[in-house]
Amino acid sequence: MATRFIPRTHFPYDRVINWFPGHMAKGLRLISERLNSVDLVVEVRDARIPLSSVNPSFEKVVGRRPRLIVYNKFDLADQSTSKPITEAFAKHAxxxxxxxxxxxTDDNIKTILDHASKLADPIPQVTxxxxxxPNVGKSSLINSLRRVGVGKGKAAATGAQPGITRTVIGTVKVLEDPTVYLVDTPGVMVPHIADPVRSLKVALTGGIRDHLSDEQVMVDYLLYRLNGFNDYEYAKWFKLPNNEPTNNVDELLQGVARRIGAIVKGGELDLNMAAKFFLKHYRTGKLGQHTLDDVSPEALESFFESQKMYNASTGVSRRQEKKIAKIEQRKNSRRVSKAEE
Known part of the structure; x- marks a missing residue:
């Protein structure tokens, strides 16, 4: 029975998986160049890895500009994690x-549009x-904003693998009144992730192309985490011996291969195909809602201390000040014209 099962207490791993193609470096430069024409930066993170999906490069680029943090894919994460994260932001940022x-499900998409709408007063439009x-769901978020805001379909291409959006694209309207435009950007990976386990978590959640990492190692790490969460449903789903959990990734993959019929010539089980299937199963939420990062108060305290996140100004941005000045200038010009008439 599962009650006798003892999960592994540690996962030795020392390989760093890095992926930083040329279009990402270019994307970061373009983001920096376009910032002067932007009123609000919407930084999207993966709710399954709320700390590991943070790119410190954005802190240097965004600085003290107004920012909204979106933890996307929350339907795939542990629902109890929103409270400690929200409290940590209230304290540190x-x-x-x-x-x-x-x-x-478009959950909380309207909240983002409402926040943008507030910025539109007194300026006529917001960008x-x-x-x-990569793969935190930026393009999906844009499509959701457009769907909820203006009732229209896809404006950005989406895909299961990272790197779909490769350059900064033009503006997309996501709200009519007030007018809110949005600029999509390519996913930008950290050039070097020093922590091997963090790079593994980013790969596991789809932030690094699968062929650059060992799928069976990712499955082994996922198995280790599922067992640590005491979530043994996989044992029944894939009909492991006696429906019991295991610490052995080969035993798991053999069960998956049999379940999905992943058999090659000679009757040999295709463990690589089984690994891909298991990863897809996890990424679509069929293995439960789990958050892979530690979001305890202590871990969040340490994160914010190391992150040195800038506190955005609560006042009007320079771009908004310029817009307001132009509006006032036009009003004054009209008054002068009427007076002269």
């Missing part, structure tokens, strides 16, 4: 709003820029 979203690591 009180001027930066936090939203937890799901683009599958948002969406930034984030």
């Amino acid at each position: 009180p001027t930066t709003p936090v939203v937890f979203t799901s683009c599958q 948002l820029m969406v930034v984030g690591m």
